[in-house]
Amino acid sequence: MSEQLKLSFSECRHRGNKRELAVLKFLSQDTFSDFKTLSRILQIEKKGNASRFLSNMVRKGLILKHETTFVSSKISLWGITLDGLAIVDEPLLPVFEPSRVRPSTLQHHLDNQFVRLTLESKNCTNWISGDRGEFFKKFEVKHRPDGLITLPSGHNVAIETERTLKRNKQRYQSIMTSHLLGRQKKIWQRVFYVVPTAKQKAALQIMFNDIKFVMINGQPVNLEEKHYNTFRFFTYEELESLSEVTI
Template sequence: MIPYSKNNKARHAQKKQSLLNFLKEETYSDLQTLMSILKIKNRCTMSRFLPSMIEQGLLQKYAFPLPGNKSISIWGITREGLVYAQALDDPLEYKHFQPSKIRLSSLHHHLENQKVKLRLESLGCTGWLNGDKKQLGAKFPLKHRPDGYIKLTNNMPIVIETELFIKSKLRYKEIILHHLLARNKKQWYYVLYVMPDLNKKAALQRIFNSVDHVIYQGRKLDLDNDHRNIFKIHTLEEVQTLKLTEIFGAATR
């Protein structure tokens, strides 16, 4: 029988590798998400695990100030952590955590997008590509960059639009056209809009319902319900609780 200490070290090494594999793609994350990655429910366990990785030079912790004298703690991968995590066939574009280059609005968007990614993966979706990385642009010539790309359990590709703020109707008409053209090329088939709350979900749904046409190469193209059905609009809470069939219907069967 392998002694307990060796078992413990092996589990620790595995968790460390899992965390770094996630962060080499995502650069940084918050405590709740990292606990989800490692399937750790006890904060005390994480409070021992993360400092050990900081001492090894693999992670950096930073507290971002929030309005009202509050802050949010973020853990990001260091240069040394990237060296530890990268495989020989990994792209060279991975970047280490640099807090000074991160804006508060992009921070929140980044963390929301991670939650969507992890939820869809937990439902069996695969092949995630982050819209912030070059892999998605290399796969498709993009005029509009979605926040993520993933394949459903039946291998059907979809893209994610994680929205924190409502854009103008004119901008959404441009984005709708881009997604319809991508679908026509079979690059992806559905677009999942993830909204922070029910009010913004309802506001976006009203905008989409009011878009009756788009302009392509100077021509007016009318939209119908079949076009609108390509766009699935849900709150983050709904995405975290609904099944794939409840979001995409028969398309996932």
């Protein structure tokens, strides 16, 4: 075998190992995902090549494939196994259990991954999922956001991914209180709300602006501009189109 072929083989194996590790690191935080999301992580444009790569990881026992019904159609999911967690040195994190996938929260789970990857593509780092034990251990807040991420500037931002808006204004008032306390404790400096459509964004902004006070230690605190400025609102499309993410 020529030196050029040896080098080419070595490069391909290195690239494959790097992609494999990227998938496992992602799934160690989010447990499972769909084909579209994992293809984005793999950075493989051809569907067939991405499918073969994931199938190879399944054969190695690093991930598990599961098909489920979602919105009257079949969807394939891939989740991390104990052997996969061992590769990224996180054996104590949850493994993929297909029986625990709930159709009612599946779309939100995938939407949250879209937001995470979009922010990471803009040089944001240190994503922590709000439902992970790591979050509970580090932060004491009443309401857990969907995630926490660090911007290139070093500022921490809480992420709220909303597929459908809550009808109860009091619920948002409670969440707003928790976020303002999170900022006061310097856990995060801003809160990003991300929604699918411009109409939802406008409705959410109106709802937040309509909240005039929050309760802190049993006492009402009137909201000022500095409090409202803690919150920023984006559609998925707007988030994608940002040239840089700032607070």
